[in-house]
Amino acid sequence: MRICLVFSFIILVLIACEDNNKNKVPEISPLTTQGNNSDIVNYGVGALINEYYAIKDAFVLENDATIKQHALAMQKGIDTLDLKSVQGTNAEKDKNTQLISEINASLKALLNEKNVDAKRKSFQTISDNLYDLIKSVRFDKQIIYHQHCPMAFNEAGASWLSNNPDIKNPYLPKKMISCGEVLDTLDFTQSKMQ
Secondary structure, eight states: OHHHHHHHHHHHHHHHHHHHHHTSOOOOOOGGGSOSSOHHHHHHHHHHHHHHHHHHHHHHHTOHHHHHHHHHHHHHHHHHOOOTTOOOOHHHHHHHHHHHHHHHHHHHHHHHOOSHHHHHHHHHHHHHHHHHHHHHHTOOSSOEEEEEETTHHHHTOEEEEESSSSOOOSSSTTTOTTOOEEEEEEOOTTOOOO
16 A cells, blocks of 8 residues: 555656646757867868878888878868868958868979988978967867977978877887877867857
8 A cells, every 4th residue: 555655656756747847848958068179060070180190100100101091181171171261350250261272282283293311301391380270270179189290301390189187109210219299288178168
């Protein structure tokens, strides 16, 4: 008998709660749960970054065919990148357009070079411009490490991007694979729209 009473009480409570919920407007997640950029921007920039990482890793392995494969894929991604929805002033938007143009030109130069060291010079320019683009659009889907080797290019130094803080130097992989340091950590993952 007690079990029946308890069971009946639970059913009455559930029915009462269900009736109360019928009159409530469903809660909508606030904008603060979304990133700063549209899915189109995040997908496009994320795809570029992933192709970039593949190029970087191919330089570490000194695999020319893989460098070419991913440079072509990155170039295709640059050609279809849509940053129209990125917030900013006209000057900032013009800067993004310029950075995209410079990355594309450096990809073309990289693809036309025969010598791996010349390809690395183009890669350095791609790295610098991609770093600036990621900062400008505040890409917030992953943490990116800006790394630097002061010994690259006869001690002129060069930087690159990585998806982890471990150093794998794409400029001097045979001589100094671990030469370098993290200069900056791009982490916009916690900065959501207010």
